Amino acid sequence: MSVSTLVDNHGRPINYLRLAVTDRCNLRCFYCMPEEGIRYLPKKELLSFEEIERLITVLAQMGITKIRLTGGEPFVRTDLMKLIRKIVTIPGIQDLHLTTNGVLTAPHIPELKDLGIASVNLSLDTINRQRFEEITRRDEFDAVMKTYDLLLQHNIPVKINAVVMEEKNIDDIVPLAELTRQHAVSVRFIEEMPFNGEGSHYPVLHWTYKKIHAHLQAHYPGLTKIPDPEFSTSYQYAIPGYAGNIGIIAAFSRTFCGTCNRIRVTAQGTLKTCLYDDGVLNIKELLRSTGDDSVVRESLMRSFQSRVKDGFEAEKKRKDHQPAHESMSTIGG
Ligand code: SAM
Ligand code: SF4
Numbered sequence: 001m002s003v004s005t006l007v008d009n010h011g012r013p014i015n016y017l018r019l020a021v022t023d024r025c026n027l028r029c030f031y032c033m034p035e036e037g038i039r040y041l042p043k044k045e046l047l048s049f050e051e052i053e054r055l056i057t058v059l060a061q062m063g064i065t066k067i068r069l070t071g072g073e074p075f076v077r078t079d080l081m082k083l084i085r086k087i088v089t090i091p092g093i094q095d096l097h098l099t100t101n102g103v104l105t106a107p108h109i110p111e112l113k114d115l116g117i118a119s120v121n122l123s124l125d126t127i128n129r130q131r132f133e134e135i136t137r138r139d140e141f142d143a144v145m146k147t148y149d150l151l152l153q154h155n156i157p158v159k160i161n162a163v164v165m166e167e168k169n170i171d172d173i174v175p176l177a178e179l180t181r182q183h184a185v186s187v188r189f190i191e192e193m194p195f196n197g198e199g200s201h202y203p204v205l206h207w208t209y210k211k212i213h214a215h216l217q218a219h220y221p222g223l224t225k226i227p228d229p230e231f232s233t234s235y236q237y238a239i240p241g242y243a244g245n246i247g248i249i250a251a252f253s254r255t256f257c258g259t260c261n262r263i264r265v266t267a268q269g270t271l272k273t274c275l276y277d278d279g280v281l282n283i284k285e286l287l288r289s290t291g292d293d294s295v296v297r298e299s300l301m302r303s304f305q306s307r308v309k310d311g312f313e314a315e316k317k318r319k320d321h322q323p324a325h326e327s328m329s330t331i332g333g
Pocket of ligand 2 (some may be wrong): 072217
């Protein structure tokens with residue numbers, strides 16, 4: 001089958017799938033999950049590896065070229081490496097990326113390198129051990145830093161994801177940015193979004209992308225705008241003389257919807273064509289109800305052709321109008 005560019009009803013190319021392989025996690029980052037955790041899905045409610053492989057094969061035939069595995073914590077899913085070994089062989093898939101908290105990742109880094117992993121996003125909101133434990137409610141700082149060091153040693157492109165949180169890690173913004181002095185990494189500061197599974201969020205977000213930028217600019221007067229990669233959700237900056245770069249992601253302000261090239265499949269096997277929607281297609285049911293890939297393809301295409309314009313429209317259309325009841329660990333970020 002020939003692959004053409006997949007384009008949505010607003011003329012935006014779609015080529016990127018983010019897939020949450022589990023909703024389970026070994027950390028409890030307070031902006032993502034309540035302390036007591038969420039009610040995890042029974043394992044049979046997750047897509048099986050065979051179903052994921054089938055779905056990615058169909059999507060690759062439709063024009064998806066880039067995959068990101070996320071979660072929950074992807075490495076909490078038993079035998080994740082088996083799935084990764086399969087995905088890299090699917091025709092049409094050019095890049096495989098991972099988002100991980102780094103707790104269980106280190107032993108798999110040499111194989112990830114051998115398999116040609118395109119990049120790893122490592123979540124790290126602080127480089128202060130005590131604050132790490134306050135934010136994640138777990139004492140796993142050393143394991144995460146070991147993963148960071150090994151990723152660098154193996155020359156795997158690394159992006160650090162740091163959620164910026166009032167009264168939690170503002171003092172960490174500069175120390176995190178300082179990682180880019182010696183290391184060719186991208187440190188991305190992310191606006192906190194309302195997906196914490198608690199049903200609560202600030203009425204007004206204090207640390208917006210503008211404020212994060214002003215904070216960095218005050219500390220680094222030479223901070224310079226550099227070109228953003230195509231479809232990037234992050235505004236990219238460089239500090240003169242530093243090896244890496246800085247990103248700022250307006251995830252709550254939603255400035256990037258006009259070029260959104262991504263779709264998501266949640267841990268429960270639901271398609272989201274916008275991060276802020278509450279699911280537009282039950283893919284798990286679809287895959288389990290038919291062995292005919294053309295039926296799957298047609299349903300997917302219908303969803304791609306009725307995408308909302310932006311995250312504000314998606315939020316308005318939600319049945320609950322309340323993203324905060326959802327945990328990011330089921331969506332995948
Ligand atoms: N467990 C993995 C990790 O933490 O990297 C992958 C899943 S996690 C849900 C994916 C990304 O979503 C992480 O970088 C995390 O920081 C981000 N995230 C989670 N909740 C968020 C929120 N409320 N606002 C902004 N980013 C959030
Ligand atoms: Fe787990 Fe990632 Fe959510 Fe933290 S952000 S609780 S590591 S899924």
